[in-house]
Amino acid sequence: MTTLAILGYGNIGRVHGENLRLLRGCRVSGVYDPAHPSDYVSAEAVMNDSAVDAVVIATPTDSHALLVEQALAAGKHVFVEKPLAGTLADAERIVAAARACPDRVVQAGFCERFNVNYMEARRAVREGKLGDLRAIHTSRVAPYWASNPQWELGVLDTAVHNLDLILWLKQQCPVKVLARGVQVYSDSAIPHSVTTTLTFADGSLAVDHIAWLKDEGFPLNQCARSRMLLQGSEGYFEIDLTDRPAALRTEEGYRKIDSVILGEGCLKRQFEYFLRSIEEGTPVLAPPEDALLTERVAIAALESLRSGQEVSLA
Numbered sequence: 075m076t077t078l079a080i081l082g083y084g085n086i087g088r089v090h091g092e093n094l095r096l097l098r099g100c101r102v103s104g105v106y107d108p109a110h111p112s113d114y115v116s117a118e119a120v121m122n123d124s125a126v127d128a129v130v131i132a133t134p135t136d137s138h139a140l141l142v143e144q145a146l147a148a149g150k151h152v153f154v155e156k157p158l159a160g161t162l163a164d165a166e167r168i169v170a171a172a173r174a175c176p177d178r179v180v181q182a183g184f185c186e187r188f189n190v191n192y193m194e195a196r197r198a199v200r201e202g203k204l205g206d207l208r209a210i211h212t213s214r215v216a217p218y219w220a221s222n223p224q225w226e227l228g229v230l231d232t233a234v235h236n237l238d239l240i241l242w243l244k245q246q247c248p249v250k251v252l253a254r255g256v257q258v259y260s261d262s263a264i265p266h267s268v269t270t271t272l273t274f275a276d277g278s279l280a281v282d283h284i285a286w287l288k289d290e291g292f293p294l295n296q297c298a299r300s301r302m303l304l305q306g307s308e309g310y311f312e313i314d315l316t317d318r319p320a321a322l323r324t325e326e327g328y329r330k331i332d333s334v335i336l337g338e339g340c341l342k343r344q345f346e347y348f349l350r351s352i353e354e355g356t357p358v359l360a361p362p363e364d365a366l367l368t369e370r371v372a373i374a375a376l377e378s379l380r381s382g383q384e385v386s387l388a
């Protein structure tokens with residue numbers, strides 16, 4: 075029985091609380107959030123509670139690094155929301171802290187890695203079913219009403235899910251990153267629609283598009299309506315988490331794959347994996363080192379968005 079405490083009880087902290095309460099083999103000892111009625115009086119009180127085995131950090135991105143360091147110093151396992159941090163330096167601090175505690179499990183909140191559709195896509199790529207993976211197209215729409223409009227929002231909050239999936243599938247970092255964005259709404263001077271192009275060393279490409287939509291009827295559990303098309307020399311893999319089932323087309327034929335929309339599957343499944351890593355020592359599927367690579371690419375995209383220039387990562 076693993077005991078977890080939740081730090082940050084906003085949008086996603088509450089979802090994590092609901093999902094964890096549905097899982098067997100764990101219990102939630104309580105939450106701490108200065109803006110909400112809490113079981114703990116401070117983050118320090120959570121760290122000092124010897125009954126707590128693991129801490130779920132669902133606080134604003136800029137607070138992740140310090141809380142991860144404190145939790146690891148207190149001997150806790152750590153689940154930390156994506157993106158790892160707001161800056162590359164903070165993301166590096168998290169990886170350094172995790173490396174210094176190799177017997178503690180540290181998992182980043184890249185929940186899409188636990189989405190069965192993307193897991194199938196990864197399996198197809200790893201098994202060579204698509205041949206040479208030459209092009210990846212991803213897209214994602216998120217509800218503008220649920221957001222706190224900051225300049226980094228589109229990339230660090232939303233595109234980062236797709237950038238992580240792309241790196242996970244390619245198993246390599248791009249050599250160049252070019253991002254373009256446009257302000258769509260007049261009430262915040264940020265890019266509301268952003269396209270990021272990643273160029274890999276072998277010339278293959280990945281293009282991601284994110285859009286923030288003004289739509290109050292947009293359910294939060296579909297805050298990431300997403301699509302992905304993988305084009306390989308021997309086949310393609312298409313995922314559409316908006317309304318159609320995912321589909322795999324290879325030389326072996328056409329296969330439909332059940333869709334699992336974010337919020338209904340992967341947000342819970344990521345904790346099943348996290349608990350298994352704690353209890354059985356299974357490898358972490360979203361390790362902080364991977365999240366650091368994603369951070370590097372996302373920060374490069376932000377730099378490109380600001381400067382208008384392509385950023386070289388080679």
Ligand SMILES: NC(=O)c1ccc[n+]([C@@H]2O[C@H](COP(=O)([O-])OP(=O)(O)OC[C@H]3O[C@@H](n4cnc5c(N)ncnc54)[C@H](O)[C@@H]3O)[C@@H](O)[C@H]2O)c1
Nearest residue numbers: 081082083084085086106107109132133134135155156157
């Ligand atoms: N995986 C996903 O799909 C997903 C979805 C939404 C948000 N997120 C990530 O989760 C994090 C939180 O996002 P959100 O939308 O829930 O934000 P939010 O603003 O709704 O909630 C954050 C909460 O943390 C609290 N808080 C601030 N500092 C704290 C501290 N030191 N200790 C404890 N609580 C503290 C705030 O009072 C607030 O209630 C962000 O990093 C975001 O990128 C991930």
